[in-house]
Amino acid sequence: MTRPNRFTNVTRIGPVQVGTHHDGRGRTKHTAACTAPGCNFSADYLNRAAAELAARTHRCNP
Numbered sequence: 001m002t003r004p005n006r007f008t009n010v011t012r013i014g015p016v017q018v019g020t021h022h023d024g025r026g027r028t029k030h031t032a033a034c035t036a037p038g039c040n041f042s043a044d045y046l047n048r049a050a051a052e053l054a055a056r057t058h059r060c061n062p
């Protein structure tokens with residue numbers, strides 16, 4: 001998987017990485033993306049707390 005290099009403030013919660021980035025239109029987005037093999041979970045959130053909560057509660061698909 002390619003990882004955008006403009007992510008900032010990246011943290012890892014379990015297999016999920018949470019990063020903050022700007023969408024190019026002046027808005028800040030928070031993305032949670034799972035790095036586990038075979039798991040394609042990735043989602044954008046409007047705030048950091050939501051992204052981190054999603055990361056904490058994420059369970060990989062079997």
Ligand SMILES: [Zn+2]
Pocket residue numbers: 015034035036039040041058059060061
């Ligand atoms: Zn996963």
